[in-house]
Amino acid sequence: MLDTARRVATPEGIEITLRVAGPVPRALGYLLDLVIRIAIMIAIAISVAVLGRFGLAVFLLSAFLLEWLYPVIFEVLGGGATPGKRAIGLIVLNDDGTPIRWPASLTRNLLRALDFLPFMYFIGYCSMVANRDFKRLGDLAANTLVVYREQKPTTARIPESEPVAPLVPLSLSEQRTLLDFAERSGRITPDRAAELAEIVSPLASGQNGTTAVDQIVGIANHLVGRR
């Protein structure tokens, strides 16, 4: 398949699917984090301004902590994502799909010092586009992946209707296509559903429009074994 899905084998002997995120969503996540960090810095600067030198010390220390530990703390304690990544719907995981811990998170975030050279994460970007998993150098060393957070799947079920036996035997992938269509038929416009159903009009015994849709949904009902 020509997409960004990565199959990861688990100890239970099955494969789970992860969708790796490319440079653009990751850059957006980074920019959001940058805005958040700058906002926090401004807030701290304003609130400690009256404290003079001590305030400057607080400011310097928090600048340091925000620069190096902000991503680490959120990635380890905040469910694998900084606020920016969370907003974009990204999450950092180990290569085997498990949540990352302190060593991996620190490795990938300390190596930012190399990834952002010579300007604006140029090295990191080159590494990402040269790599099938969009890893920057920090990800390569820490063995981590930035993937899309799994959306809670829709639980649309195939609409119940009178099962109709297909007129011709169907291969497994054809069956799956029909099931997919039947599940999505409620989520797309009726016109589009009819249009799609008409493509397989031989299956729908040459019918058109909504009757063709009903026919396909009927076949799907038959395929899942409803009686």
Added chain:
Amino acid sequence: MKQAAFEARYLEEIERFEKWLDLGKRKWRVPNTEDSSALQTGDVPAAYRHLCQLMALARDRQYSPDLVDRLNHLVLRGHHVLYGPAGGQRAKLFAFLAGGFPAVVRSERKLVLTAAILFFGPLLLLLTAVQFYPDFVLHFVSPAQLAQYEEMYDAENVRLGQRNSDDNIMMLAFYIWHNVKIGIQTFATGLAFGLGSIFYLVFNGTIIGAIAGYLTSAGHGEPFWSFVSGHSAMELTAIVLSGAAGLKLGSALIAPGNRTRKSALVEAAKPAIRIMYGAALMFLIAAFIEGFWSPLKIFTSQIKYSVGFILWTLVLAYFYFGGRRRGA
């Protein structure tokens, strides 16, 4: 088995697992007494394994994509919970400081020695050279900077190593920010086949040596050495260790052995990051010493030199003897 029969048989179980996941971390710890049909935490591993089996079946039998996606989603969530971080981090930190850190440093002793030579070599060279040719320092440090350093180590200052306008807490924050940044740079750029680490080690060694040599030859020797003696053990060792950690990354790329470069790098990153934990902690301690002890003038130079000597001995002894019993 057709999909409808599969759902009729297993959907309840799938939903039970989903409900348990939705409870969240805090409620997993207590047994669920309100709902007798609910999944108990002790039964989760078995339930999870069965769920994995159901997903494999659903995928293999080409059930509808929504059902397979739903199972995939649940398995992924279960995977994150079951293979997530375990507790006991604090005990690990103590064990790391008590033995793990010196042990890992010793196991990389070749790289640590290389880094030490790359850093202390230029430092001692410049320190000596500037004694004989004081003008040599101008190749590395501009006159304006030199004037600043002379002001810092003026014997008349209220505190050593700081201008009278500076302040302890502010300098502490500055030292942490500045020194850890140098450490991280030295470490991270080592990934470029070690070149970055070599550069930063030699560069920092050269500058420090040049300035130390200049201040000594210009008659600021006593304030300078009594200022730096206290924190030098922690700080210079931490720089060397950061460099060694960076060289570890670089050497994995240069000589990966019988592995791919990528897997060699992943393997090398583990000890490297452990060394960096320790180095970061040492930078932190050094910054406190540098901020509060080193500038004090109420003690004589002899006391400060002795403290510096004791700290150097302790640091070296820590790395030589620490964690031996754990079989390093």
